[in-house]
Amino acid sequence: MNDFDEKLKRSLLEVRDAGRLGADERKAVAKERLMRRVHRRRWVGLGGSAVLAGAAAVGAFMLFSSYDGTQQLAPRPDVDAVRIPEPARAVVEVGQNPTHLSVGGRRYVWVANLGSQSVSRIDPKTNEEIAEVELPAEPGDIAIGKGPVWVALPELGAVAQIDPAGETVAGELVDIADGRPVEDVEMTVGAGALWVVVKGEHVERIDLESRVPTRIEVASSPTDVAVRGELVRVLDAEGRIHQLDSATGEPAAEPLTVAAAADGDITFAAGSIWFFSEDGDVIQRLDPDTGEVLGEIDPEGVVVDFVIDPEVSWVLTRSGAETADAEYFLTPIDRDSTEPAGDSIQIDGNPTEALIAGRSLWLSLTREDLVLRFSKYR
Amino acid sequence: MSADFAVVNHFAVREQADTRDEQISALFDAHYDRLRDLAYIILGDRNLAEEIVMEAFLKTFTGWNRIRDLDRADAYLRRAVVNLCRSKIRRKVVEARSNAITYRRDERKAPDWDPEIHEESRELWAAVRELPVRQRAAIVLRYVEDLPEGDIAQILDCSVGTVRSQLSRARRKLEASLEGVMLPGGES
Numbered sequence: 001m002n003d004f005d006e007k008l009k010r011s012l013l014e015v016r017d018a019g020r021l022g023a024d025e026r027k028a029v030a031k032e033r034l035m036r037r038v039h040r041r042r043w044v045g046l047g048g049s050a051v052l053a054g055a056a057a058v059g060a061f062m063l064f065s066s067y068d069g070t071q072q073l074a075p076r077p078d079v080d081a082v083r084i085p086e087p088a089r090a091v092v093e094v095g096q097n098p099t100h101l102s103v104g105g106r107r108y109v110w111v112a113n114l115g116s117q118s119v120s121r122i123d124p125k126t127n128e129e130i131a132e133v134e135l136p137a138e139p140g141d142i143a144i145g146k147g148p149v150w151v152a153l154p155e156l157g158a159v160a161q162i163d164p165a166g167e168t169v170a171g172e173l174v175d176i177a178d179g180r181p182v183e184d185v186e187m188t189v190g191a192g193a194l195w196v197v198v199k200g201e202h203v204e205r206i207d208l209e210s211r212v213p214t215r216i217e218v219a220s221s222p223t224d225v226a227v228r229g230e231l232v233r234v235l236d237a238e239g240r241i242h243q244l245d246s247a248t249g250e251p252a253a254e255p256l257t258v259a260a261a262a263d264g265d266i267t268f269a270a271g272s273i274w275f276f277s278e279d280g281d282v283i284q285r286l287d288p289d290t291g292e293v294l295g296e297i298d299p300e301g302v303v304v305d306f307v308i309d310p311e312v313s314w315v316l317t318r319s320g321a322e323t324a325d326a327e328y329f330l331t332p333i334d335r336d337s338t339e340p341a342g343d344s345i346q347i348d349g350n351p352t353e354a355l356i357a358g359r360s361l362w363l364s365l366t367r368e369d370l371v372l373r374f375s376k377y378r
Numbered sequence: 379m380s381a382d383f384a385v386v387n388h389f390a391v392r393e394q395a396d397t398r399d400e401q402i403s404a405l406f407d408a409h410y411d412r413l414r415d416l417a418y419i420i421l422g423d424r425n426l427a428e429e430i431v432m433e434a435f436l437k438t439f440t441g442w443n444r445i446r447d448l449d450r451a452d453a454y455l456r457r458a459v460v461n462l463c464r465s466k467i468r469r470k471v472v473e474a475r476s477n478a479i480t481y482r483r484d485e486r487k488a489p490d491w492d493p494e495i496h497e498e499s500r501e502l503w504a505a506v507r508e509l510p511v512r513q514r515a516a517i518v519l520r521y522v523e524d525l526p527e528g529d530i531a532q533i534l535d536c537s538v539g540t541v542r543s544q545l546s547r548a549r550r551k552l553e554a555s556l557e558g559v560m561l562p563g564g565e566s
Binding site: 005008011012013014015016018019023026027031033034115117138154180 | 407415418427432461465499500506521535549
């Protein structure tokens with residue numbers, strides 16, 4: 001070890017020692033919290049079946065488990081901590097740090113809970129979480145077709161299939177990155193396959209029947225995928241939208257061009273391609289054949305998410321940098337004029353993703369462990 | 379998905395769980411301090427470091443059936459902490475939530491903490507935290523944890539050669555960025 005190495009080691013050990021100051025008191029608190037969360041996970045895992053079996057089963061479980069009834073479950077903020085803006089109709093408590101949302105069969109809404117490594121199933125009839133499925137790693141994106149729910153597990157470089165009826169992970173995980181952890185994943189279901197963008201790397205086509213993945217090397221740094229009919233569109237960080245044949249993965253048309261963005265999103269709706277960059281400041285409507293910009297939405301603040309259905313579109317924006325005191329707004333947008341179609345709704349909380357399902361708009365509030373529902377919003 | 383969540387025999391679950399709880403509790407007592415140190419030096423955030431270690435233990439709980447040798451649980455935990463730190467930095471997700479007892483700046487005024495050295499070490503630490511996350515983790519594992527390159531390679535899921543090159547690059551960057559800064563030991 002040379003002089004520099006010794007100095008480096010000494011300095012880092014001093015930093016380590018400084019970091020220990022006051023840590024013993026917090027250690028006791030941390031241990032108590034850990035054991036509480038361990039108990040809660042067991043409670044959630046077993047509780048799912050117990051709930052289905054009825055209150056008696058829950059009671060029996062609690063009686064015979066080591067959960068003694070005096071321990072509190074993992075703390076959640078009070079519902080009152082989030083002001084419910086009009087016309088929000090419901091606040092749903094889910095797992096910890098909800099992020100991605102999706103809607104699937106029977107119109108259940110699913111949300112990926114980053115902190116509790118689980119997905120929650122919400123019944124829109126009751127606005128309640130009716131199941132929480134444990135996962136072997138932190139969930140990423142969720143995609144749902146007509147059948148099962150697919151959840152990305154970036155840390156494991158895999159996707160998991162959840163049986164909506166069984167509320168469990170069904171079968172083996174499907175590898176999407178040779179067993180390596182990956183940074184982030186975007187997914188969509190269409191043309192008989194689950195399309196997985198391993199951000200910055202490649203695209204995987206997973207056959208919905210056989211679950212066999214096929215790798216598609218398309219350009220560099222793919223960031224998002226959208227499927228309509230037999231055409232698959234893959235956006236890359238250099239601002240090209242590649243148009244691929246869904247059966248062969250081969251180019252079916254010349255790429256379209258948009259602005260380069262490290263975290264660009266595309267969606268296909270109302271006969272157009274809609275493009276925006278997360279944390280960008282504009283949403284573009286493009287002609288799907290020529291790539292010509294047909295219109296631009298230029299909301300106040302930076303774009304967090306953008307959702308669109310046959311009648312209305314909404315943009316979720318943040319007032320500035322992603323800080324604890326950032327302000328978030330939800331604004332309806334007239335699709336034809338691309339102008340605001342109504343007043344913005346300020347969201348107290350930290351929304352990260354929006355979803356339109358039926359006649360409702362859902363928002364995941366990541367730091368509040370909640371999902372907000374807006375009904376009859378048109 | 380751990381299979382034991384599907385078990386409906388609550389007596390059996392309770393027995394397994396009690397044993398597992400005791401083992402997790404023992405693992406916590408044995409390894410928490412070092413894991414928190416590791417996460418703290420990599421992340422530079424006390425609350426976040428404690429959250430990361432919490433998550434690492436919860437991962438251990440979730441993947442309990444995959445741990446065949448409890449004597450190696452420390453390696454599993456250490457790898458989980460490093461991966462979680464890397465993941466956290468990559469995603470820039472700041473979920474630091476204050477614990478019941480929050481850090482106070484006055485806590486730094488411990489009698490054994492020389493303010494001069496403190497400032498200089500902070501310069502170096504700041505430079506370490508400017509390194510790419512894999513280099514940062516390699517430096518901390520090598521110099522704080524005293525791990526051999528083979529163990530670091532296992533934790534970072536790369537070859538020993540990659541660890542050597544990462545350490546070498548990191549040292550060069552640190553030396554360059556610290557040129558002229560007085561380090562502990564009195565030399566520049």
